[in-house]
Amino acid sequence: MSNGVMNRKALVLLGPVAGIVMFVAVVWMATVFVRQFEYREPYRAPAATADATPRAEGLAAERAAAETRARATPYVEAEYRTVPVVGSRVAIWSVAQLHLLFAAFVLAVPLFAFIIEVIGYKTGDLRYDRLAHEFTKLLSVSFSLTATFGAFLTFMLIILYPKFTNYLMSVFSPTFLPYVLLFFAEAFFLYTYYYGWGKFRPLVHLGLGLGLNLVGTAIMMIANAWLTFMTSPRGISDQGAVISVWDAVTNYTWMPINIHRFIANIAFGGSVAAAYAAFKFLQAETDDERAHYDWMGYIGNFVAIGAFLPLPFAGYYLAKEIYAFSQTLGLTMMGGAFSWLFIIQAVLIGNLFLAANYYLWLGMGRVEGVQPLQKVIKYLLVAITLCFMVWATPRSIVATVSELRAMGGGAHPVLGYLGVMSAKNTAVNILILTTFMSFLLYRRTGKVATVRWAKTGHSAQLAIFAAAAFIVIFLGIYGYFVEATVRIRLSVPQVSSVLIAMVSITAIDLFLFRGAARTGEVRWGKIPLISQYVLIFIAVTFTWLMGLMGYVRSGLRQHWHVYGVIRDQSVDAFTPTLGFATKVVSVTVLEFFLLIAFVFWITSLHDRPDVQRRSKAIDQTRKGGAEVI
Amino acid sequence: MKIPLLLRVGFLVLATTAFYTYVGQMVPQKEVLPPAEIVLRTDLTTGEMVKVGREIMEGKGLCLTCHTIGSSGALRFPDLAGVAARAKTREPGLSDVQYFARSIYEPNAFIVPGFNPGMPVGNKPPVGLTDQEILCVIAYLQTLGGTPTVTLQTKHQYNAGTPAAPPSQGASPGGTQPEAPLKGEKR
Numbered sequence: 001m002s003n004g005v006m007n008r009k010a011l012v013l014l015g016p017v018a019g020i021v022m023f024v025a026v027v028w029m030a031t032v033f034v035r036q037f038e039y040r041e042p043y044r045a046p047a048a049t050a051d052a053t054p055r056a057e058g059l060a061a062e063r064a065a066a067e068t069r070a071r072a073t074p075y076v077e078a079e080y081r082t083v084p085v086v087g088s089r090v091a092i093w094s095v096a097q098l099h100l101l102f103a104a105f106v107l108a109v110p111l112f113a114f115i116i117e118v119i120g121y122k123t124g125d126l127r128y129d130r131l132a133h134e135f136t137k138l139l140s141v142s143f144s145l146t147a148t149f150g151a152f153l154t155f156m157l158i159i160l161y162p163k164f165t166n167y168l169m170s171v172f173s174p175t176f177l178p179y180v181l182l183f184f185a186e187a188f189f190l191y192t193y194y195y196g197w198g199k200f201r202p203l204v205h206l207g208l209g210l211g212l213n214l215v216g217t218a219i220m221m222i223a224n225a226w227l228t229f230m231t232s233p234r235g236i237s238d239q240g241a242v243i244s245v246w247d248a249v250t251n252y253t254w255m256p257i258n259i260h261r262f263i264a265n266i267a268f269g270g271s272v273a274a275a276y277a278a279f280k281f282l283q284a285e286t287d288d289e290r291a292h293y294d295w296m297g298y299i300g301n302f303v304a305i306g307a308f309l310p311l312p313f314a315g316y317y318l319a320k321e322i323y324a325f326s327q328t329l330g331l332t333m334m335g336g337a338f339s340w341l342f343i344i345q346a347v348l349i350g351n352l353f354l355a356a357n358y359y360l361w362l363g364m365g366r367v368e369g370v371q372p373l374q375k376v377i378k379y380l381l382v383a384i385t386l387c388f389m390v391w392a393t394p395r396s397i398v399a400t401v402s403e404l405r406a407m408g409g410g411a412h413p414v415l416g417y418l419g420v421m422s423a424k425n426t427a428v429n430i431l432i433l434t435t436f437m438s439f440l441l442y443r444r445t446g447k448v449a450t451v452r453w454a455k456t457g458h459s460a461q462l463a464i465f466a467a468a469a470f471i472v473i474f475l476g477i478y479g480y481f482v483e484a485t486v487r488i489r490l491s492v493p494q495v496s497s498v499l500i501a502m503v504s505i506t507a508i509d510l511f512l513f514r515g516a517a518r519t520g521e522v523r524w525g526k527i528p529l530i531s532q533y534v535l536i537f538i539a540v541t542f543t544w545l546m547g548l549m550g551y552v553r554s555g556l557r558q559h560w561h562v563y564g565v566i567r568d569q570s571v572d573a574f575t576p577t578l579g580f581a582t583k584v585v586s587v588t589v590l591e592f593f594l595l596i597a598f599v600f601w602i603t604s605l606h607d608r609p610d611v612q613r614r615s616k617a618i619d620q621t622r623k624g625g626a627e628v629i
Numbered sequence: 630m631k632i633p634l635l636l637r638v639g640f641l642v643l644a645t646t647a648f649y650t651y652v653g654q655m656v657p658q659k660e661v662l663p664p665a666e667i668v669l670r671t672d673l674t675t676g677e678m679v680k681v682g683r684e685i686m687e688g689k690g691l692c693l694t695c696h697t698i699g700s701s702g703a704l705r706f707p708d709l710a711g712v713a714a715r716a717k718t719r720e721p722g723l724s725d726v727q728y729f730a731r732s733i734y735e736p737n738a739f740i741v742p743g744f745n746p747g748m749p750v751g752n753k754p755p756v757g758l759t760d761q762e763i764l765c766v767i768a769y770l771q772t773l774g775g776t777p778t779v780t781l782q783t784k785h786q787y788n789a790g791t792p793a794a795p796p797s798q799g800a801s802p803g804g805t806q807p808e809a810p811l812k813g814e815k816r
Contacts, residue, residue: 238753238754279634279638282634282638283634323747326749326755327695327706327745327747327748327749328691328694328695328749328755328756330747331694331695331705332691332694335694335695335705337659337661340656340657341656343656344649344652344653344656347649347652348649483743483744488745533637533638533641536638536641536642537641537645540641540642540645540646541645541649544645544646544649558661558663559663559664560755563755564753564754564755565754567663567754568663573663574660574661574662574663575660575661576660577658577659577660578653578656578657578658578659579653579654579656579658581653582649582650582652582653582654583650583653585649585650585653586646586647586649586650589646590642590643590646593642
């Protein structure tokens with residue numbers, strides 16, 4: 001027993017001792033382990049003891065020499081900096097064009113979203129409200145991209161053209177604060193307009209839309225002052241010193257550019273929105289979706305073409321002011337280095353007219369039954385083709401020496417007559433009239449006027465058409481027989497007669513088809529698929545046209561940053577060939593469409609079900625349950 | 630095989646831009662360089678001045694952007710063929726040299742009937758010709774229906790010569806010697 005007691009006592013004593021030993025052992029092991037794996041600074045020999053290699057010595061000497069040189073060199077402000085491979089001009093050209101394309105889009109979409117919302121409010125048709133909202137969805141991402149490209153452009157100007165940018169800033173610094181404040185206002189209106197859809201009373205929401213458009217237009221007008229000043233400077237001395245900022249803002253081409261851009265932006269925005277609708281139409285899986293996107297595409301294209309028709313008149317006004325500022329500049333544009341650019345422009349505009357008309361003609365098929373008006377199409381097609389050919393005829397032809405001798409100069413003895421402005425003005429005015437007629441034919445497809453004076457109304461419309469066409473053609477021919485002082489003024493009555501015809505015929509049409517009998521219903525979505533590709537083609541052509549005309553507006557200054565005041569002394573001071581310019585335009589257009597596809601994709605995410613709901617739906621489907629997507 | 634929609638639309642965008650790029654390659658290709666600086670020797674003969682004057686009119690002076698030589702019909706600006714003969718009698722009291730000088734330094738002072746004003750001032754930007762370059766242009770203009778007579782020493786009402794006056798008193802072709810070094814002389 002005593003042995004047993006002793007053993008127990010020994011155990012009681014040994015227990016804590018063993019515990020202490022084990023604790024010490026663990027601590028010791030842990031210490032060894034940590035010491036073995038912890039990070040230790042590698043041993044570095046003191047610099048003084050390291051062997052200096054010849055390479056290290058050489059590098060140190062180079063660094064020291066560079067520093068000495070840098071300290072000895074006085075600070076000189078750089079006039080230009082270069083971008084590798086593509087050069088400064090192409091880099092800034094591309095970024096500026098992308099900024100302008102997005103800016104045009106974010107200015108145009110609110111404009112027609114607002115117009116469509118007003119129509120929806122007045123008619124009580126909810127489809128218009130839905131359509132306006134759908135257009136507005138595209139704005140949020142586009143606005144961010146526009147601002148990003150704007151900032152990018154500003155930095156590029158400061159980096160690549162510091163001296164010139166500094167000069168522009170010195171002239172226009174008073175406009176910068178209003179510009180920034182307007183940008184804040186733009187952001188406020190845009191986001192409240194978009195996120196407030198259906199959350200405010202209709203009139204309050206319309207007020208937000210109006211504010212958004214007014215602010216957007218004001219922003220555009222300020223930015224236009226900077227760029228138009230470069231082409232037609234005013235308000236400065238011969239040496240470039242500022243005399244009047246207001247005069248610098250309201251220079252010769254400022255208002256024409258404001259008007260031209262305002263209209264062109266609507267046309268461009270409408271065409272891109274129509275292309276969006278076309279893409280959604282082609283993606284659609286149900287008849288309802290197809291009907292909706294067909295209608296959306298039609299409205300977008302209607303807005304685009306509606307704005308496109310008066311655009312040449314705004315172009316005349318701009319060209320007139322360029323000539324008024326400087327005949328040399330005007331002639332460089334139309335008769336000098338850029339004259340062939342307008343032949344390319346003629347091809348683009350001819351394509352736009354053809355495509356727009358083709359879309360309208362295809363649209364007639366939406367209406368039930370046989371449409372008697374479709375037989376007129378072939379005559380319209382002939383008129384459009386002839387006008388297109390006249391417009392695309394160059395004044396002087398590229399020919400061999402023997403051919404030039406045979407022709408007696410650069411102008412063809414017969415076709416040369418079609419290359420002058422008298423012929424081209426006539427062609428474009430007839431093109432506009434023809435497209436307007438296509439639209440009228442489309443409008444009355446499936447309808448019969450029932451008013452008592454229907455016959456008289458139709459006759460009056462036809463008479464106005466014929467009179468306008470006669471005036472345009474007569475003045476076009478008359479222009480060949482009069483002096484320049486008279487000829488230059490003939491475009492005004494030509495344009496006026498077309499405008500008066502369009503306004504008066506539309507006015508008659510509105511009353512003529514009030515309460516008209518329907519001979520067939522419009523079946524939205526029932527249109528050949530090719531029509532949707534036509535809409536996409538129109539959008540690409542519009543974008544390309546904007547790129548081309550942006551080039552001529554800017555390139556017109558040739559070797560001047562500010563025409564006649566600040567000369568371009570950079571390596572890019574020359575005017576490139578049209579072939580090179582068109583390549584840059586094409587690359588920019590492709591970049592824009594890649595980015596706009598990104599905008600469409602981001603926007604489409606809004607309508608997709610979230611991941612959890614989708615997974616749940618898939619699970620339920622697998623289990624045989626109903627799909628809830 | 631059905632081609633995916635994105636590919637079809639992408640192809641359409643690419644084909645359209647490619648087509649317009651192709652059209653751009655079909656038109657005449659000309660690179661326009663900034664006008665070269667012309668270095669004038671002080672001892673240029675009248676014959677050499679004529680050649681230089683023609684070069685200036687085609688390049689730096691931008692004259693032939695608007696004016697033609699030997700064209701007829703509906704012109705925007707006066708044709709210059711035979712202008713030397715017309716210049717002698719165009720404005721009473723002005724010699725041909727004085728008339729040409731006035732047309733270049735003050736182009737809007739006299740507008741040829743039937744045409745609109747629009748010529749830029751020759752000695753200011755964007756044209757910015759020197760007095761000597763303008764004399765060369767005048768020498769060339771004198772060959773268009775006449776005989777060139779000006780030298781780099783010729784004075785007229787705009788280069789510190791006598792003001793506009795009847796031909797008998799004015800700066801006659803090949804006129805007086807300069808009183809000061811040539812203003813526009815370059816290296």
